[in-house]
Amino acid sequence: MTKNYQIGLGATIRREFKRLYSRPLYLFCMIIAPLFCTFFFTTLMADGLPSKLPIGAVDLDHSSTSRNLLRNLDAFQQVDIIQQFNSVQEAKNAMQRNEIYGFFYIPEDFASNAQSQRQPTLSFYTNDAFLIAGSLLFKNMKTMGEMASGSATLSVLLAKGLTKEQVQAVIMPISIDSRPLNNPWLNYSVYLSNTILPGILSLMVLMITVFSIGSELKENSSRQWLRTGNKSIFTALLGKLIPQTVIWLLVGGFILVYMYGYLSYPCNSGILPMFLAMTCLILASQGLAIFIYGVAPILRLALSAVSLWGVLSFSISGFSFPIMAMDPTLQVATDLFPLRHYFLIYVNSALNGYSIGYAWTNYAALLIFMLLPLLVLRRLKKVLIYFKHID
Secondary structure (H helix, E strand, C coil), X not given: CCCHHHCCHHHHHHHHHHHHHHCHHHHHHHHHHHHXXXXXXXXXXXXXXXXXXXXXXXXXXXXXXXXXXXXHHHCCCCEEEEEEECCHHHHHHHHHCCCCCEEEEECCCHHHHHHCXXXXXXXXXXXXXXXXXXXXXXXXXXXXXXXXXXXXXXXXXXXXXXXXXHHHHHHCCCCCCCCCCCCCCCCHHHHHHHHHHHXXXXXXXXXXXXXXXXXXXXXXXXXXXXXXXXXXXXXXXXXXXXXXXXXXXXXXXXXXXXXXXHCCCCCCCCHHHHHHHHHHHHHHHHHHHHHHHHHCCCHHHHHHHHHHHHHHHHHHCCCCCCHHHCCHHHHHHHHHCHHHHHHHHXXXXXXXXXXXXXXXXXXXXXXHHHHHHHHCHHHHHHHHHHCCCCC
16 A cells, blocks of 8 residues: 555655656757757847848949949848849849849939939849848838939939928928837847747647646556545646646746846846746646646647647737737637737736736736636546556
8 A cells, every 4th residue: 555655745746756857858848949949049030130131233224323322232231232143034043043032123324314304213123932031121122212212303403403401301301200119129039039939838838748647648657646646636737747837937937037138138027027927828838738638638639739739829829920910710719829818918018018917818818728627627537547548
């Protein structure tokens, strides 16, 4: 008969720690993979925005004006004119070979037509198959085209005797003062890492939680696990999740300190509210994983379900594509993903600096995810006692 000190919550916790130590898979998924992704993504986007994207130029004018135009374009941080082509077709072929992301086309007699106000056409082509590169180059080349138009207008109006102040009023009658909020550097790492990294951690929590429960059935140790928990499914689950939660919190805390402390990402609320949000995300992911396994107590099926759920979170959380632009059905479905609520808390707290009270609905939603296992505890206990693993 099992001795008293070998049953209960403490014994279950010790048992789970031994299981975590005994399998390298847990070490990889719980520590190595999240930390690797953290350093990989933040290093990949260390400069904030891509710089020196290669483009080509087709200058058929060969005037001082066209050369000056290309020099100014090449001075943009994101642009690097690596080659000048003799024709549009040559430049298109280079784009098709992925040698350049776009090219700038200056037609013949551009300078003379501009001076005589015959409205010459500047053309630029970008490869939008590469979304970020294409959009950045489109913005820069469009800006240069507008600057060239303004420069030509400036020369003509000055030649007609207008003062610089009068010309300025004609060229730019309304002055634009642009001030991007929360991420004024337009840093892609700030934009993406704050949701991608917690999303990866949430995905790992979902998968490891399901695997750690399902492997008990696979290894025919589920009854022994339940006996160690004093035949209480609540105690057994709590003893299994506490060691995992401690590790998840350490990893999640490190990610937050690394982003907001070392990398100095915007965090107007302080790090403690974000640590609370990270804790809620981890617990909510565990609760959702237990619920899914309780509904479909087949390891292969449950792992597939939580993997799909976790991957969809990246698309449906709203940080990459606006929720309001989605189909109304999908807009409702976004609330079924814990990462969506974490993202809203992040925007509310870290970016806007509001108090936790303004995001209470999102915290309440994460609490609901934490309580989902209560709906399947009885079924899960029967599964651990009577079910057999299906390969």
